[in-house]
Structures are given as structure tokens and as C-alpha cells.
Amino acid sequence: SQQGEEDPQALSIQEGENATMNCSYKTSINNLQWYRQNSGRGLVHLILIRSNEREKHSGRLRVTLDTSKKSSSLLITASRAADTASYFCASIYNQGGKLIFGQGTELSVKP
Amino acid sequence: GAGVSQSPSNKVTEKGKDVELRCDPISGHTALYWYRQSLGQGLEFLIYFQGNSAPDKSGLPSDRFSAERTGGSVSTLTIQRTQQEDSAVYLCASSLQGLAGYEQYFGPGTRLTVT
Numbered sequence: 001s002q003q004g005e006e007d008p009q010a011l012s013i014q015e016g017e018n019a020t021m022n023c024s025y026k027t028s029i030n031n032l033q034w035y036r037q038n039s040g041r042g043l044v045h046l047i048l049i050r051s052n053e054r055e056k057h058s059g060r061l062r063v064t065l066d067t068s069k070k071s072s073s074l075l076i077t078a079s080r081a082a083d084t085a086s087y088f089c090a091s092i093y094n095q096g097g098k099l100i101f102g103q104g105t106e107l108s109v110k111p
Numbered sequence: 112g113a114g115v116s117q118s119p120s121n122k123v124t125e126k127g128k129d130v131e132l133r134c135d136p137i138s139g140h141t142a143l144y145w146y147r148q149s150l151g152q153g154l155e156f157l158i159y160f161q162g163n164s165a166p167d168k169s170g171l172p173s174d175r176f177s178a179e180r181t182g183g184s185v186s187t188l189t190i191q192r193t194q195q196e197d198s199a200v201y202l203c204a205s206s207l208q209g210l211a212g213y214e215q216y217f218g219p220g221t222r223l224t225v226t
Contacts, residue, residue, distance in 0.1 A: 030212075031212060033214075035217075041200065041219050041220045041222075042202075042217055042218065042219045042220060043202065043204075043217040044217070045214045045215065045216070048212070048214065050212070088154060090154075097142055097144070097159065097161075097206055097208075097209045097210055097213060097215065098144060098156045098159045098167060098170070099144075099146070099154075099156060099215065100156065101146075101153060101154035101155075102153075103153050104153065104154075
């Protein structure tokens with residue numbers, strides 16, 4: 001399979017709580033990206049972390065990368081109902097841009 | 112400006128028929144990608160075009176699948192003799208450059224149903 005793994009597969013939290021999603025990948029990467037998908041259509045890029053970076057922030061998003069464990073995590077702080085969506089990690093293994101996606105985490109934020 | 116557009120948004124076809132899916136990338140983007148998303152296989156890379164270079168076809172699942180990109184812009188993904196397992200959402204993306212550090216912008220997808 002092309003894909004890495006994500007956990008949990010589904011996550012349900014209350015508004016205001018933090019949500020953490022984890023991703024593992026298979027071989028050495030160039031960078032890792034996180035995408036969001038609403039209603040099964042159209043992916044939106046959230047954040048990119050390079051292989052030589054360990055942590056990156058963007059608004060309420062925090063991404064970490066541990067290349068020794070071949071894993072990444074996405075933390076969404078102070079979640080909102082509008083954050084309800086599926087979240088995918090995607091890794092890039094070489095200079096070419098093709099993305100290898102994880103299986104995704106379905107996040108539900110209850111108001 | 113306009114984002115990536117795809118047509119049709121939905122396509123229902125009978126098993127054995129050929130289908131063509133179209134992608135209009137963002138103007139000026141040199142790289143174009145096709146992915147598909149299905150319940151059983153998740154999100155899979157299919158094919159990638161970068162400028163005038165030979166496309167990376169390593170993700171195409173069989174020789175029934177082909178794609179072309181005319182004039183470095185519009186791309187068409189063709190599936191011949193469709194099978195039920197081809198049912199999926201086909202997503203197109205483009206990026207400014209086909210290099211690892213560039214964000215990919217996705218279209219809304221074409222939902223293909225093979226009956």
C-alpha cells in the first residue's frame with residue numbers, strides 16, 4: 001500500500017477541547033503536509049513541515065515531526081464546531097511533488 | 112483568482128463504457144496531479160505532469176487508465192472499459208512547481224459511479 005497510517009480513525013470532542021491526530025509514514029521523507037477535507041470533496045492544505053523541522057505553528061494548529069519514529073502529529077487547540085472534517089497527512093518522498101496520503105482521521109466537534 | 116475546476120462533478124456510467132474526466136488547473140501552475148479517493152483504498156496518487164517532462168504514471172492502476180495534458184494546461188483523465196471498482200472520487204490538483212515544497216491546490220473532484 002502507498003499509504004501511511006493515521007490514528008485515531010475517528011475522534012469526537014466538545015467545542016473548546018484540543019484535538020490531536022497522529023500519522024506514521026514508511027520511508028524517509030522530504031516533507032510532510034496536513035490537509036483537511038469537508039464532506040468527502042476538495043482537500044484544503046493546512047500546513048507543511050520539512051524533514052529538518054521538528055515543530056511548526058499556524059494559528060490554532062501545531063504540527064510536530066519526529067523523523068526517528070517516522071511520525072507526525074497535528075494538534076488543533078480550542079476546537080470549534082467548524083473544525084469538523086476529515087484530516088489527512090500526506091508525505092513527499094523525493095523532489096517530485098506527488099503526495100502519499102494517510103488514511104485520515106474523522107474529527108467531530110460537538111457544540 | 113479561480114481555483115482548480117473539474118468536470119463533470121458527477122458521472123454515472125455503465126460497466127464497459129469509456130469515460131473522460133476534465134481538470135482545469137490554476138493558471139500559471141506548471142504541475143498537475145490526479146488522485147482518486149475510494150472507501151476501500153483511501154486517497155491514492157495516479158499520475159503527475161510537470162511542465163514538458165514525461166509524466167509520472169507510476170500510480171495508474173491498469174492500462175485502462177490514461178491521461179494527457181494539452182498545452183501545459185487542461186488535463187483529461189480517460190478510463191476505458193470501466194469496471195465497478197473504478198467507482199471513486201477523482202481529484203485533480205495543481206501547484207506552482209512540481210517540487211516537494213509547493214502547496215497543492217485541489218479541485219472539488221468528479222464522483223464516478225460505475226453501474
